[in-house]
Amino acid sequence: MNQIHLLYIEDDKEIGEWVRANLQDRGYRVTWLTHGDLALEVADSCSLVILDVMLPGLDGFTVGQRLKKQFPALPVLMLSARTSIDDKLQGLQFADDYLTKPFHPDELLARIEVLLRRSGTAASEPLRLRHLLIHERENLIMNQDTGEEIVLTGKQFHIFNYLLRHLGRIMTKEQIYEAVWGELYIEGDKTLMVHIRHLREKVERDPASPEIIETIRGIGYRIRS
Template sequence: MKILYIEDDLEIGSWVKEELENRGYQVEWLASGLLLNDEVPDFIILDIMLPGLDGFSLGKRLKRSFPDVPLLMLSARSALDDKLEGLELADDYMTKPFHMEELAKRVEVHLRRYDKVEQHIYHLQHLIINEKSKMIKRSDRKEEILLTGKQFQLFFYFTRHLQQILTKEQLFEAIWGYPYVEGDKTLMVHIRYLREKIEKNPSEPTIIETVRGIGYRMRK
């Protein structure tokens, strides 16, 4: 999924770009609206405080050019009038400072609302993943991978957090819904069975790696 991100703050811009790319998005980051091209993105994140053409004017221009692309505005302005003006033209409005998890979730929700995620098919090493049908195939064997309920939940939780180190506690509570107890082998067993289905060599996994003493990480 291609995200057009317009932000003149170098520190915030590099942070957001890196975090979104770690979640599997392709991000084009611009410091202003001067270098816009005609390529249609899947999502737009726009800062309001920009040099030259302000974010509100640029947002109107982007919405005219890409009416079917969701637009989220970021701003340090928290006044109600600014929020209302932003929401007049954008699909969403977030104030700075913000948590990356919230921004990523809002991107995901709007992409789903615009029926963009459902069209998304992507590769993860030797796996082909169809987000619409939730189908996983192995390109090396040309076969579909069938997962059990918990394996399925684990796999797609990992895909939503690509490249992130996830603790055992975080994974267990997200999938089973109650606190992890140290020494419980349930998660480890499910990870082992999941690896047997998705890894080329389960004894030397390259997709779901163990981060010793912490938890696991799914690699691209």
């Protein structure tokens, strides 16, 4: 699948995991670095950089200035807990936007979308999967048979998106559960199975004979490519 590649530089492990997971759930490919030493090497394949100010070694301002010097058209979004106007002005001398911590994930995503549109980065092509047309960037799933949108609950969306990110691969029940619920899977728990059943009722032509979400008996599930 064609995914927009983001470079994310953040040394705080907890924040980094949270932001990366959220962006990946929205269909982005994310390279996360905890320092800026390799930023110039990675940035060449990226469409946007999300850059924290407080980093070990080179600070975010220095890293951002070097990125802009080498890749002038590459959008840079600064993140910082610093709220003073002087810090914002320093960042905006080279960065395209500046977002202060703490922030809501929806605001971060909105800022990213604006910068990508401004830079002319095209949205990825929709994924065609049997009768489904999946617009990953817009989190939109259309039933091509009926022309109607398929609306998923939060957990259904996360399960479906997780399987899509591993298209064609068999994912174990443990992997799926722990990625979606963030908790250890307990053998015999029927929660995932129930959610898969309800998900199939929405995305399959015939939930009793699924064409999209395949059960791998005794192991887990996969989306057939």
